[in-house]
Amino acid sequence: MKMVKSTLAVLTTAAVLGVSSFAQAGATLDAVQKKGFVQCGISDGLPGFSYADAKGQYKGIDVDVCRAVAAAVFGDASKVKFSPLTAKERFTALQSGEVDVLSRNTTWTSSRDAAMGLNFTGVTYYDGQGFLVNKKLGVSSAKELDGATVCIHAGTTTELNLSDYFRANNLKYTPITYDTSDESAKSVESGRCDVLTSDQSQLYAQRIKLAAPDDYVVLPEVISKEPLGPSVRQGDEEWFDIVRWTLFAMVNAEELGITSKNVEETAKSTKNPDIARLLGTEGEFGKDLKLPKDWVVKIVKEVGNYGEVFDRNVGAGSELKIERGLNALWNKGGLQYAPPVR
Amino acid sequence: MTTHTFKPDMPPPALTFGPIAWMRANLFSGVFNTILTLIGLYLVWLIVPPLLEWAIFKADWVGTTRADCSREGACWVFISDRFGQFMYGFYPAELRWRVDLTVILAIVGAAPLFFKRFAPKAKYGIAFLVIYPILAYWLLHGGFLGLEQVPTSQWGGLMLTVVIAAVGIAGALPLGILLALGRRSNMPAIKVLSVTFIEFWRGVPLITVLFMSSVMLPLFLPEGLSLDKLLRAMVMVIFFEAAYIAEVVRGGMQAIPKGQYEAAAAMGLGYWRTMSLVILPQALKLVIPGIVNTFIALFKDTSLVIIIGLFDFLNSIKRATADPAWLGMSTEGYVFAALVYWIFCFGMSRYSMHLENKLNTGHKR
Numbered sequence: 001m002k003m004v005k006s007t008l009a010v011l012t013t014a015a016v017l018g019v020s021s022f023a024q025a026g027a028t029l030d031a032v033q034k035k036g037f038v039q040c041g042i043s044d045g046l047p048g049f050s051y052a053d054a055k056g057q058y059k060g061i062d063v064d065v066c067r068a069v070a071a072a073v074f075g076d077a078s079k080v081k082f083s084p085l086t087a088k089e090r091f092t093a094l095q096s097g098e099v100d101v102l103s104r105n106t107t108w109t110s111s112r113d114a115a116m117g118l119n120f121t122g123v124t125y126y127d128g129q130g131f132l133v134n135k136k137l138g139v140s141s142a143k144e145l146d147g148a149t150v151c152i153h154a155g156t157t158t159e160l161n162l163s164d165y166f167r168a169n170n171l172k173y174t175p176i177t178y179d180t181s182d183e184s185a186k187s188v189e190s191g192r193c194d195v196l197t198s199d200q201s202q203l204y205a206q207r208i209k210l211a212a213p214d215d216y217v218v219l220p221e222v223i224s225k226e227p228l229g230p231s232v233r234q235g236d237e238e239w240f241d242i243v244r245w246t247l248f249a250m251v252n253a254e255e256l257g258i259t260s261k262n263v264e265e266t267a268k269s270t271k272n273p274d275i276a277r278l279l280g281t282e283g284e285f286g287k288d289l290k291l292p293k294d295w296v297v298k299i300v301k302e303v304g305n306y307g308e309v310f311d312r313n314v315g316a317g318s319e320l321k322i323e324r325g326l327n328a329l330w331n332k333g334g335l336q337y338a339p340p341v342r
Numbered sequence: 343m344t345t346h347t348f349k350p351d352m353p354p355p356a357l358t359f360g361p362i363a364w365m366r367a368n369l370f371s372g373v374f375n376t377i378l379t380l381i382g383l384y385l386v387w388l389i390v391p392p393l394l395e396w397a398i399f400k401a402d403w404v405g406t407t408r409a410d411c412s413r414e415g416a417c418w419v420f421i422s423d424r425f426g427q428f429m430y431g432f433y434p435a436e437l438r439w440r441v442d443l444t445v446i447l448a449i450v451g452a453a454p455l456f457f458k459r460f461a462p463k464a465k466y467g468i469a470f471l472v473i474y475p476i477l478a479y480w481l482l483h484g485g486f487l488g489l490e491q492v493p494t495s496q497w498g499g500l501m502l503t504v505v506i507a508a509v510g511i512a513g514a515l516p517l518g519i520l521l522a523l524g525r526r527s528n529m530p531a532i533k534v535l536s537v538t539f540i541e542f543w544r545g546v547p548l549i550t551v552l553f554m555s556s557v558m559l560p561l562f563l564p565e566g567l568s569l570d571k572l573l574r575a576m577v578m579v580i581f582f583e584a585a586y587i588a589e590v591v592r593g594g595m596q597a598i599p600k601g602q603y604e605a606a607a608a609m610g611l612g613y614w615r616t617m618s619l620v621i622l623p624q625a626l627k628l629v630i631p632g633i634v635n636t637f638i639a640l641f642k643d644t645s646l647v648i649i650i651g652l653f654d655f656l657n658s659i660k661r662a663t664a665d666p667a668w669l670g671m672s673t674e675g676y677v678f679a680a681l682v683y684w685i686f687c688f689g690m691s692r693y694s695m696h697l698e699n700k701l702n703t704g705h706k707r
Contacts, residue, residue, distance in 0.1 A: 044651060045664030052661055054423060056432040083495070084651045084661075089557050096560035182663075182672040209670035211413060319666035 028232070028239035029073070029290060032100055037079045040066035041099035044084040047205035048314040048322070049105045049125075049228075058082050061313045062103040065124055065230050065247070068303045069101055072246045072295045077302035091116050094233055101243055103230040112231075121244035123229045125314075126326035126335050128222030129161050130200035132207060135215050137194060142221035146171045151184040151193040153177070157224070162197055165223040185209040188216070199226055204320045222326075242289055248338035249296045252278055253305035255329055255338070260308060263300040277341045285341055306336060397677070408668060420671040421678050424662045428678075431498015431653055437490065441501050444481045448474065475512070494572040498653040500682065506576060506654065507641045513580035514640070515633070518587025519626075523617060525592055536588070543585035549646050551578045556650035575647050583640050590632040594625035627701045634694035638687045655679065 032038055042050040042062050050060040063082070070080035085093050085104055094102040095117050106112070107127075108120040133139050142165070150173050152159050159175070166173050176193050178184040185206045188196045196206060200218060207213045230247070232240050253259075256275050258266055267279040276282035280293040287293070303309060310327060311317040328334025357363055369379040400415030403422075411417035421428070430438050451470050454460045482505070485491030497505065524536030543551075555574040563569070598621055606616040626633075645656040653661055659675040662668060 044648065044653075044657070045661040047664050047666045047669055051664040051666070052427070052432070053665060053667070054427070056427060081495070084653065086649055086651055088553065089650065092557045092560065096563075098560060185670070205666065205669055208666065209672075319669070 028100055028236045029242065032073060032239075036074075037081050038066060038070045038073060038101060039081050039083060039099045040069070041083050041085045041090055041093050041102040041104050042066065043104045044086055046105055046202075047208075048201060048318060048320045050082075050084075050103075059313065061124055061309060062105060062230075064303050064309045064313065065103045066101060068246050068250060068299045068309075069243055071298045071302045072242060072249070072291055075292060075295070075298045077298075091118065094118055094231065097233075100239070101230055101232055105228055106231060108227045108229050108231075117234050118231045119234050119240050120229050120231045121240060122247040123227040123335075124247060125201065125228045127199045127201050127226035127228050128326075129158050129197060129224040129226065130203055130222055131219040132188065132196040132198075132203040132216055133194060133219060134188070134191075135217055139219070142219050142223070143169060143171070145173065145195060147173070148195050149174045149176060149193040151176050151178060151187055151196045153179070153181065153184065153198060158197055158199070161224040181206055182209070201314065201320075201322060204314070204322050208319055238290065242291065245289060246299060247306075249278065249299055250303070250306040250309065251329070251336050251338035252341060253296065253300045254307040254336075255331070258300055258305060260300055260302075260304045263297055267294070267297050274341070283342075408671075416674050416677070417671060418674060420662070420668050420674050424659075424668075427499060427662060428655065428658050429499045430501050431658055432496040433492060433498070433501065434496065437492060440481045440484070440489070440492075444478050447477065447481075471512075494570055497572065499658045500655040502572075502647075502652065503641070503644045503655040506572075506579060506644045506647065507637075509576045510579040510583050510640050510644075511637050513576075514583035514587050514636075517580065517584035519591050519622070521584060521588035522591035522595060525588065526595060539581075540585045540588050543582050544589070548579070548582050548643055549649055551582055552646055552649050571650055571652060575650060575652060579640065579644070583636060586636050587633060590629050590636060591625060593632065594627075594629035595621060597628055598624055627698075630694055630698050630701075634690055638690050641686060641690070642683060655682065 040063075042058060042060075045051050046060070046062075048060055050058055050062040053059050066080050066082065067077040071077040073079075083093060083099050085099070085102075090102055090104050090106065091112075093099050102118070103124075106120075108123065112118065113120055131142050131145070133145075139145060145166075150162060152162060152175055159177070162173075162175070176187065178187065181198070181202065184193075184196055184198075187193050188206075189210050196203065198206065200222060203218050207216050207218070210216060230243055232243050253263070256272070256278065258275065258279070263279070266275060267281055270276050270279070270281065273282060277285055279297050280286050280295065286295050289295075292298075304312070307329075310324065314320045314322045315324065324332075324334060326335050328336065330337035354360070357366065370376045396415045398415075400412075402411040402415065402417050402419055405411065405419040406423060407419075408417070410419050426435065426438070430441055433441060451474055455463060455467055455470070460466070480487060480489060482497070483492060483494070521536050521540055524532045525540065527533050527536070552575060555578045556571065559569070559574065602620055602624070603616065606620040611619065644654050647654055648657045648660075656679050659679050660672075663670075663672045663675050
């Protein structure tokens with residue numbers, strides 16, 4: 001299997017290097033409008049980010065980003081088609097034009113942004129590697145984990161982050177590597193390892209898999225930066241701006257207290273110039289992006305503001321119950337900040 | 343007159359006939375075998391009762407959400423809740439009758455081929471092989487003659503697994519036979535082409551082939567032109583399996599004595615008639631186990647299509663376990679998958695045994 005994996009890695013690299021950027025400014029929006037839907041690359045199944053419900057409808061934060069882009073362009077969040085992509089084929093799918101937006105739990109890194117022929121439009125979720133432990137251990141900080149047995153997923157950057165963190169803090173640990181998250185969840189449960197490490201958003205999902213989820217806690221320490229966000233092909237600034245400002249619009253809407261319930265009313269009655277500009281009752285914000293005047297109204301009406309999307313998919317309103325933390329608005333102690341509309 | 347009454351027959355000695363004797367002969371015939379039997383029994387006792395308890399007695403069968411499961415045993419509610427998705431993927435619920443009808447047509451259509459007394463078997467078989475695929479494509483994919491189109495991106499579940507396997511088998515067998523003939527041909531060009539083809543496809547793993555079809559191919563095609571993912575996967579599976587079938591069939595052909603070729607030639611048969619009337623019928627019969635072996639492997643290999651983002655049976659189950667409403671149900675999902683795969687593969691292997699017996703003309707040793 002290792003052999004296969006490295007073969008695949010070589011092939012991907014070859015594929016990526018061989019690609020010249022053939023996107024042109026404006027081409028994506030025209031093509032999207034012509035075919036009548038946004039083609040969006042999502043993951044092949046990740047709790048809270050993109051998964052299929054019992055009716056076969058895709059749900060999750062990554063999915064809602066796609067729906068918001070569709071709402072912005074067409075005024076209809078359902079005009080989007082999803083391509084589930086594996087981690088290996090995601091960038092090629094974007095480069096080759098198979099998808100218009102890649103919203104697939106992808107960490108924004110310098111190498112991807114610079115060398116892969118794509119541009120990240122923003123951050124939908126500030127993730128980071130964390131630790132899940134049994135409450136019985138009585139540990140309240142990762143610094144107390146000296147000598148612990150740690151479960152990791154093989155071949156991911158988490159392995160590297162973990163060893164860096166423990167070395168920097170002068171702690172000893174024994175790693176046990178697993179291939180799937182189900183296996184590692186089972187071994188935490190059986191007590192084979194004391195700690196499970198993975199991206200925090202996934203630790204909450206892991207916790208639900210355990211027989212007694214309340215016996216386990218996610219420690220506050222985050223030992224790596226994993227900003228997750230959607231990306232588009234390089235070279236089409238117009239489409240890039242649309243996807244980027246779709247995210248900003250959702251964050252701005254939350255900051256200004258506009259929700260899917262009150263958005264239409266607010267648009268009619270508002271006296272606040274910030275809200276009026278955002279919702280298109282004043283100024284030419286939509287026109288500059290080649291979008292309809294009321295595009296933000298449609299996004300918020302059909303998909304919701306950032307807070308609603310977070311809450312519904314991973315936050316208090318979901319099974320995962322992840323706290324806002326880094327993903328709270330900037331004026332509430334988090335990092336979510338959007339430039340103003342004016 | 344005295345009457346002689348026979349004594350009733352004595353029962354056969356218990357130590358020679360009956361279950362006790364059988365056990366003595368087969369399970370406890372010596373110290374070593376007795377120990378092995380006892381260890382075996384212990385293992386069965388160790389494994390089977392907890393398994394049954396988990397899978398049946400303590401399992402939860404009815405309900406609609408995870409809250410309906412006590413989690414003491416298996417939670418089959420998950421399977422019943424997502425059964426539709428496991429079978430049909432995202433095929434629209436109101437159109438699923440089309441998939442069902444396709445399966446029924448296959449069974450009804452193929453039934454006459456299994457009756458011994460059905461006379462025009464060959465003609466009917468060829469007609470079936472020509473008409474049915476068109477009909478199946480029309481029913482499953484639609485888009486013409488009044489049926490709504492269902493794009494292949496919505497296909498999934500067991501249906502997709504069976505479609506890929508069936509197309510793979512139907513395409514790989516004839517192509518494989520042609521390649522085997524080509525490899526044994528006296529014409530250098532054909533021989534070199536066949537050998538190159540076979541060795542190339544046998545030399546690369548299927549997962550790489552699929553990956554290339556999904557990752558490399560789109561980069562070479564002009565932008566906007568994207569070949570259907572499923573079509574790409576099916577072509578790759580056919581090529582890949584044809585190479586294996588070719589080698590299996592070649593093995594069979596090499597087992598046919600030279601005398602058979604000479605006899606056919608002596609009767610004035612040309613190349614094609616020698617092959618189709620004398621050599622291939624014998625060779626194919628010989629290699630049925632090998633061919634079925636390849637097909638069973640192919641059926642199981644279909645789950646590799648996850649690498650290109652197609653959701654076959656196994657991957658539909660995996661995807662469902664990522665739903666926050668059903669997190670932690672992977673064991674149930676995988677057990678169910680194993681059961682279904684086993685039913686299909688066991689069915690194929692039984693059919694191959696039946697075929698071997700039916701075609702047995704006394705050469706079998």
